[in-house]
Amino acid sequence: MTTTKKKIWNGNVRDAALSILIEINENQAYSNLLLNRTIKKYTIDPKDRGLLTELTYGTLQHRLALDYYLEPFVRGKLDKWVRELLRLSIYQIVFLTKIPPHAVVHEAVEIAKRRGHKRIAPTVNGILRSVLREGVRSIEDIKDDAERISIETSHPKWLIDRWIKQFGKEEALAMAHENNNPARMTARVNSLKSTVDEAISALNSEGIEATAGQVVAESVQTASGSLANTAAFSNGLLTIQDESSMLPVLALDVKPGMKVLDMCAAPGGKTTFIAEKMNDTGEIYAHDLHDHKLALIESNAERLGIKSIQTKSGDSRELTTIYKPASFDRILVDAPCSGLGVIRRKPEIKYNKTEQDLKNLSDIQQQLLEVAYQLIKPDGIIVYSTCTVEYDENEGLVREFLNTHSDLHLTELDGIQSNVPLPIENNMLQVLPQHFGSDGFFVAAFQKKHNS
């Protein structure tokens, strides 16, 4: 990812949304990070913040549908930024009924005048006025199911084809639609400092409405307001985390005093939960490839008042050179993955990933698991998790690993106690975003036979 040096905020919400969208498309910026950074850097007020978020995410989430609407009105080639401005404008015209369409056109023309040479503004004006006059074409007219779902939900067709094959047409459609909904705001309560009820009271006293989470006993959820700006957060009562992301740690079933390895740990969302579950006792080794990311784990641990975590950088595929075989009671492999379960938070993922990327990832995932296999004690538990919904990175990979490691079996995921029934089949948990509005996640727990 590159970081922009350009000034994004000039007091105009649409202009800022356009700058962010251009950064995402042209420089592979991450939407959530860039948006949050912009809001923080320029202390954008809550009203503008809401609209900026809506415009940026909406335009990005619906890109393919917006292009489908736009195409009949375009003659010749458009500069990338002009296309992005037209997408942003058509998003407001088609999806945001509260904004008067003529105001949208006026704003777009003003932005075009400020940003482009003098022929651009009339082009933008002409296209948008034609859209208003003639209306946009119907997606219902697309005959092919996969192609229609692809345009309707703005997911590339190769991905929809894969999901239809894997989950069936209805689930693929439901998942693609859910990916265009805003993510729920949830957090994990730090049991070292607070109970869930105390954390809810603390948030209420700061004007944030919070309730217990739906899935995990340690979680809370909120409807609005920024948790990161609360005293409850800075005092270490909370970690902002999706409920699905808490499940791998429950599956790990840690006990106080254990020796635990987290092989892909940064930014430490799961490592710190492990420490909380172990009452900050025992030894927890948190590794990550990227040195600079270790600071995130360390600052999270400090904020939460956790002392039992030691961080180390380096490629975890080489950990057998540091640790002796069979040295850990528990190992978490929260593997690098395609991230197709978190499209709601990072919509650009669906446009940037290719089928080849998925193949490359399963190699590294296997190699990480192989190291965990060497380092786990007999009867110890290895949890493998990803935030994706791809068979090849999840169930397919687990089955292949079991086939080549006959002394391993899958445990029953008994550690996961949930308030709602979970989609566990054959001891593997595959949460899809539409199940309970959380991230898509996969969890499986391996155990090595004692005599191996």
Ligand SMILES: C[S@@+](CC[C@H](N)C(=O)[O-])C[C@H]1O[C@@H](n2cnc3c(N)ncnc32)[C@H](O)[C@@H]1O
């Ligand atoms: C899914 S994220 C981990 C999220 C983390 N467990 C949490 O809950 O906060 C995957 C992490 O794996 C790290 N990673 C990628 N390849 C790695 C490797 N070969 N060895 C160690 N870490 C690696 C990435 O830097 C990234 O931080």
